[in-house]
Amino acid sequence: MSRLIKRSVTVLLLIVCVLGLVVVFFANPFVEGKLKSALTNLPEHVKLNYTALHVNVFQGLLFVENPELIFSKQNKTGKNLNVKLDNFKLENVSYWQFIFNKTIHLDQIELENADISYKKNSFKSDTQHSKVTSEDSQNKPLQAFNKQIKIDNLHLSHAKLTIYQATSDSIFLKSENVNMSFNAIVLDDASAQKNIPFTYSDYSIQTDSLTFNVGIYETLSLQNLEFTNKNWVIRDLKLKTKYSKQELTKIIKKERDHFNVEIDSLWLKQPDFGFNNNRFYFKSDSIIIEKPDAKIYRNKLVADDYTIKPLYSKMLRDLSFDLTLPVVLLKHGNIVYEEKVKANVQAGSVAFNDFNATIKNVSNTYEAPTKTELDIQTIFFGKAPLHANWVFDVNNKQDDFMFKAQIGVLPAARLNRFTEHNLNIKLEGQFDKIYARIDGNVNRSTVNFDVKYANMKVNILNKKKKRNNFLSSIANLFIRNDSDKNKDGFIEKNGQVTRDKTKSVFNFLWLNMKEGLKLVFVGDGII
Numbered sequence: 001m002s003r004l005i006k007r008s009v010t011v012l013l014l015i016v017c018v019l020g021l022v023v024v025f026f027a028n029p030f031v032e033g034k035l036k037s038a039l040t041n042l043p044e045h046v047k048l049n050y051t052a053l054h055v056n057v058f059q060g061l062l063f064v065e066n067p068e069l070i071f072s073k074q075n076k077t078g079k080n081l082n083v084k085l086d087n088f089k090l091e092n093v094s095y096w097q098f099i100f101n102k103t104i105h106l107d108q109i110e111l112e113n114a115d116i117s118y119k120k121n122s123f124k125s126d127t128q129h130s131k132v133t134s135e136d137s138q139n140k141p142l143q144a145f146n147k148q149i150k151i152d153n154l155h156l157s158h159a160k161l162t163i164y165q166a167t168s169d170s171i172f173l174k175s176e177n178v179n180m181s182f183n184a185i186v187l188d189d190a191s192a193q194k195n196i197p198f199t200y201s202d203y204s205i206q207t208d209s210l211t212f213n214v215g216i217y218e219t220l221s222l223q224n225l226e227f228t229n230k231n232w233v234i235r236d237l238k239l240k241t242k243y244s245k246q247e248l249t250k251i252i253k254k255e256r257d258h259f260n261v262e263i264d265s266l267w268l269k270q271p272d273f274g275f276n277n278n279r280f281y282f283k284s285d286s287i288i289i290e291k292p293d294a295k296i297y298r299n300k301l302v303a304d305d306y307t308i309k310p311l312y313s314k315m316l317r318d319l320s321f322d323l324t325l326p327v328v329l330l331k332h333g334n335i336v337y338e339e340k341v342k343a344n345v346q347a348g349s350v351a352f353n354d355f356n357a358t359i360k361n362v363s364n365t366y367e368a369p370t371k372t373e374l375d376i377q378t379i380f381f382g383k384a385p386l387h388a389n390w391v392f393d394v395n396n397k398q399d400d401f402m403f404k405a406q407i408g409v410l411p412a413a414r415l416n417r418f419t420e421h422n423l424n425i426k427l428e429g430q431f432d433k434i435y436a437r438i439d440g441n442v443n444r445s446t447v448n449f450d451v452k453y454a455n456m457k458v459n460i461l462n463k464k465k466k467r468n469n470f471l472s473s474i475a476n477l478f479i480r481n482d483s484d485k486n487k488d489g490f491i492e493k494n495g496q497v498t499r500d501k502t503k504s505v506f507n508f509l510w511l512n513m514k515e516g517l518k519l520v521f522v523g524d525g526i527i
Helices: 001-041 096-100 134-139 247-252 312-317 413-424 467-477 505-522
Strands: 046-049 052-056 061-065 068-071 081-084 086-089 105-110 115-119 148-164 171-187 203-207 210-213 217-220 226-227 231-241 260-269 272-276 277-282 286-299 322-341 346-364 372-380 383-391 401-407 425-440 444-460 493-498
Touching: 068 115, 105 425, 148 322, 247 286, 260 401, 312 372, 413 425, 444 505, 493 505
Parallel strands: 105 148, 115 148, 277 322, 286 322
Antiparallel strands: 046 068, 052 061, 061 086, 068 081, 081 115, 148 171, 171 203, 171 210, 203 226, 210 217, 217 231, 226 231, 231 260, 260 286, 272 277, 322 346, 346 372, 372 383, 383 401, 401 425, 425 444, 444 493
């Protein structure tokens, strides 16, 4: 009996060994065949090319030589998303789940030196590039995906990313050194139907440099970018016009700003984004803009742009996505705006130094009575402290707003760089205090202007920019040299302004300030 048992055990072990050898011999080819079949039967618009594919079931190893993943738009030829790698290696792959449950579970994927190219808007419908709807689902690249992929960790290092314009081969975005990390990735049939075709928990994105083609005239660049779930940080951000001021003037048919904007750093706290009912949303607890430096120039000799310019409340209200920013901070900025009005005369300018602003409720998702509020502290023309408050309601279709400003001691001559070229006047004397309140809407405004000044004189200029003695003498007959002659030391005037809707928001504010100055110094007539 004992001998029979021993023989039975021996036979059983031999059978197990033989079966093991059979499994070893056939498992790798079987799984390899399964994988190749799955990769061959991808949706028509998804293709994977490779030189060779090797698997080891017991080691959980997958190795692909020279892989190239291509997504093309359905029923179209051409490469809309292309990913190239030298080699692709996976370890600790659970092949058994793939065979029996159609699930691929990967512990970690390491991708180095990937070359990624993408054609912008290539997966949207031909007739709608601006809005993704449920009817566009047939254009989602993973729409036919019927398996599940789980990836615990995905790391992309030293990748090259190039995004091309949708209708040409010109570069839209380029970065030479992209590093990414995603955790707990799940891609399945349910997620494949969504605008973002996979889910994840934590992420980290970093790049040393990035160039972004904003449009025909401007380029956006940055030197460092770091994105995580908790914070987004962008450093050395620059928005620049591609051409010099003179070159831009020759190219454009309608007036346009020339930009030279630099931002030391941009911080976003707790950013969140995604889709709700096929509508994109973006939110962040706060945004901090450190040391923005903006030089903006406009040549008014170029033909006017008569398109309607919306106020900020309408711009926010009409955004194509949901934006929620409880607070935006601008710190220690400098802003210079130049405007050239006459051909042979230097452009006039307005300058704001040490510009600080707190902006609350920058959003199109809040309900009334929540309002957007701006609180601004700056130095006007390098001399006078300026404090402004600006309030408007995004939900108000009339775009009602209130703007208040107070300006401290300012030599009147500081304004001449602007008034000489835009109002054809020179001022002498000193402003001790200016209070202005503007209540307006999309069509018109009323301005309340209180000013305290001393030793004021207005010089009206002729065509050669020389003092017109006759007109200047008449103007100064109406001007009190010192506002102190009034009871409280201030001269108060009220006026009305009709908005030119083809001009900017700031032009509207300037027209109100101009109206106040005109009423204070020369009544209704000369300026």
